[in-house]
Amino acid sequence: MSAGPAGPDALDAPPLRIRRLSVSYATDHGRIEAVRDIDIDVAAGEFLGIVGESGSGKTQLLLSVLGLSAPRAELGGSIRYRQQELLRLDSAALNQVRGNRISMVFQDPMTALNPYLRVGIQITEVLRVHRGASARAAEQRAIDMLQSVHIPDAQRRMRQYPHELSGGMRQRVMIAMALIAEPEILLADEPSTALDVTVQAQILSLFQELRARTGTAIVLVTHDLGVIAEVADRVAVMYAGRIMEQAPVHELFARPRHPYTEALQQSIPRIDAARPARLPSIAGTPPDPASLPPGCAFAPRCIYRMPVCDAVAPPLLEDSPGHWKACHHDGALGKLRGQAA
């Protein structure tokens, strides 16, 4: 057998490539476009944060990768994992990827685990299905996995039911379950949002620790910029189903280039400054996904708005290496800061 030439799927190519992805639903109130024209890559081993308000399409984006969108969703574009086009896989082939090469952790660990089944079987079944592991081997591996997500007394926990565990413990079980088949990519949908603040921090540091140890790429979706700042290497900011800006995390926080990102940052209350009379917020509300404006979706709330913004949606373009933005405004930002001062 000869090694093939290094093609577009060479080893250093990003394992997950999403192009022109759209997810939409036909409803009684017209067509809802949850995800619009998204281009994004997930590089091997990276920690990608996706941030956006609720309704910005970030969860829909994650679900579409594993074919978990609602049955009536219409998907367009391309999601390539290595050589496979995920949007066109049959269910048997898709099941080979799910939980095995790409796995997912959900927001609410209270409802995401099956309350009728012991924790042990819910973890081991992943190995039994994907690896054909024996019951004993799977059990041993599951216990090891529970220990590696810092669940004490793992052997006993295996025989317990989800309701016998605390919220943080359940999320650890979810993470153990998602990582037990050693996937290449882990998708995490607001994994710490439903937890206490202290538990939140523990879960986030667990993600970092596991990424460092296993080399699994993590895509973390959250509405919390603070979480992103803490853990991610790279950030994509979503608004009304589109990516507005995408950059390495320090770059995005130091030099935001999209007015929406800037406005988001300004609305984080600061602990080291005098408390303002009113917490800053972005004027206006996100657009109705059933009737999006023809131009930039953020234009109606944007303080840099120009006539072109209402007519043409700006494409996501690389502004400087690694820093992408979808905005017509080319000048410097900082207007908000100026106003606040």
Next chain:
Amino acid sequence: MLRYTVRRLLGALPTLLVIVTLAFLLLHAAPGGPFDSEKRMMPEIQRSIEARYHLDEPLWRQYLRYLGDLAHGDLGPSFQYRSTSVNEIIAQGLPVDATIGLTAITLALSIGGTVGINAALRRGTRWDYGSMAVAMAGISVPVFVVAPLLILVFAIKLHWLPAGDWVHGSPSHLLLPAVALALPYTAYIARLMRAGTIDVLNSPFIRTARAKGLPLRLIVWRHALPPTLTPLVSFLGPAIAGLLTGSIVVETVFGLPGIGRYFITAALNRDYTLVIGITVLYGALIILFNLLADLCYAWIDPRVRLR
């Protein structure tokens, strides 16, 4: 679990006492007595018969006497079928009803369950609409229509099965009555399972199971089935108690020696002991199967704690 069961069984005694008392009072309040008939009996004979069955005593004494016998498991002599005790009548009839009832519930569960789950998995397809239309018909068409139709087709036209009568241990005599009895239950269970399965398939933990790449078979049987069983168990508890004590219509149409038929004639004849006896049996079975249903909940759903 054991303590819970014992406590529930002890708690059933007052309930049974209320059932007995109500049945006793209602029957005695109804006009007429077991030995009243159109042709007049000689008063001496009437009196001697009533004395034999203690009907000449004051009501409270009859009541206490009945309770005393009941405590020993003796349901008393039948007033209508002389020289036969109620215990004997039940001992003869109950096995017939129980055999047909258990067969019917087995049929209803296996067929109704399969159809319901499949309809849920093929939601919105022709299979779904077709099976649910049949199920609706199964619920709507009464047994006294279905049973003669079955006889007409399978006994009279096709000569496959006997039209009625009862032969102990003969499956061919069992089949038609069991099917007739099972039909509405099958239909109801199919609808129940369809609704339950659709509900469960939308729950977050099923999405987790799908995200794990589990095959559909495992998702349905391991992850979705247990939650759908809870409403089924609530339905089955009382339903089984009813099935075991027989269906008057099915027994009449197929000429079966069950206890359902006795119940009607006994009520019309003021056969006090037989009516109360069957009522107590039915009440006890309902209580028993409701207890079994509660034990099943705890067995299915680990969050249910029995105290």
